[in-house]
Amino acid sequence: MDLLPLFQWFEATRLGTVVRESLWLFPVIECVHLLALSLLGGAVLVVDLRLLGLGLRSQPVPELARKIQPWLTLSVVTLIATGIPMFLSEAIKCYYSPPFWYKMGLLVLAIAFAYTVRRAALEQERAPLMAKMLAVVSMSLWFGVGFSGRWIAFY
Amino acid sequence: MDFLPFIRWLDATPGSVAIRESILLYPVIETTHVLMLCLFLGMIAMLDLRLLGVGLRGVPVSQVAGRLLPWALAGFVLMAVSGALLFYSGPLRAWGNVFFRIKMVMILLTGVNALVFHWTVYQRVVSWDNDARPPLRARVAGFCSLMLWCGVVICGRMQAYNWFDKVSG
Numbered sequence: 576m577d578l579l580p581l582f583q584w585f586e587a588t589r590l591g592t593v594v595r596e597s598l599w600l601f602p603v604i605e606c607v608h609l610l611a612l613s614l615l616g617g618a619v620l621v622v623d624l625r626l627l628g629l630g631l632r633s634q635p636v637p638e639l640a641r642k643i644q645p646w647l648t649l650s651v652v653t654l655i656a657t658g659i660p661m662f663l664s665e666a667i668k669c670y671y672s673p674p675f676w677y678k679m680g681l682l683v684l685a686i687a688f689a690y691t692v693r694r695a696a697l698e699q700e701r702a703p704l705m706a707k708m709l710a711v712v713s714m715s716l717w718f719g720v721g722f723s724g725r726w727i728a729f730y
Numbered sequence: 731m732d733f734l735p736f737i738r739w740l741d742a743t744p745g746s747v748a749i750r751e752s753i754l755l756y757p758v759i760e761t762t763h764v765l766m767l768c769l770f771l772g773m774i775a776m777l778d779l780r781l782l783g784v785g786l787r788g789v790p791v792s793q794v795a796g797r798l799l800p801w802a803l804a805g806f807v808l809m810a811v812s813g814a815l816l817f818y819s820g821p822l823r824a825w826g827n828v829f830f831r832i833k834m835v836m837i838l839l840t841g842v843n844a845l846v847f848h849w850t851v852y853q854r855v856v857s858w859d860n861d862a863r864p865p866l867r868a869r870v871a872g873f874c875s876l877m878l879w880c881g882v883v884i885c886g887r888m889q890a891y892n893w894f895d896k897v898s899g
Contacts, residue, residue: 617776
């Protein structure tokens with residue numbers, strides 16, 4: 576399937592054009608994207624560190640996960656909402672960028688994992704091995720998203 | 731005191747040129763710097779949100795600070811090292827950049843804010859450790875920290891754009 580026409584259409588959208596033609600819009604959106612990334616890091620790591628037996632060790636996992644969940648969702652929603660206009664403004668560049676495709680694949684996996692397997696698993700205390708595996712998968716997926724995201728700028 | 735001759739000298743050192751011109755080294759350092767935000771600012775934000783009374787309610791403040799700040803410190807060290815290398819890769823450009831200067835001042839202010847917090851209201855943390863809404867001075871400290879670090883990130887990002895570059899060559 577040839578997706579290039581679709582990406583050309585993305586690039587020509589009103590929103591994409593407005594962001595591309597503005598001097599300051601892209602940088603400003605990018606700043607919000609970075610701030611949301613920081614919040615995502617906190618929301619993911621507080622729980623994953625706990626699963627590894629580190630960080631807030633004396634907190635029960637289900638309660639901690641419940642308290643953190645709104646911040647996780649807030650950061651993911653903000654990241655997507657700021658990511659879309661940036662993508663639209665340079666969709667054709669993204670089409671030819673390998674890191675962009677890695678990022679999108681990993682992003683789908685990371686979100687799916689966070690909101691299905693991990694979320695369900697965190698509803699009760701788990702055996703240490705299971706908890707550690709959850710944390711490692713979660714951190715690896717999100718790290719992959721962040722890493723490949725940064726490399727869209729380089730390749 | 732005029733730092734410019736030193737900055738010029740630094741800019742011309744072989745190490746500085748090597749990072750600047752490297753295809754792999756610069757992106758790797760840059761990526762480390764950005765991703766460490768997740769660890770450093772992520773942990774700081776969790777403490778600040780707790781101080782503001784909006785996040786991690788029910789977890790004692792001393793526990794949030796005691797258990798998460800070591801991770802934030804580890805993140806800070808990695809941010810400082812990768813940041814110093816980024817500076818080293820183009821000192822002349824950074825030096826003349828207004829965002830770089832504002833960023834450095836803001837980092838100093840976050841340090842002052844943290845010290846004031848630890849030396850004053852945090853000394854009496856036992857009396858408000860479990861409060862869902864910490865005392866005003868703690869909330870102010872959390873708010874200042876959050877705003878200043880957001881400012882640091884914004885300036886750091888803006889520094890990469892060459893809008894106000896003043897080449898003092």
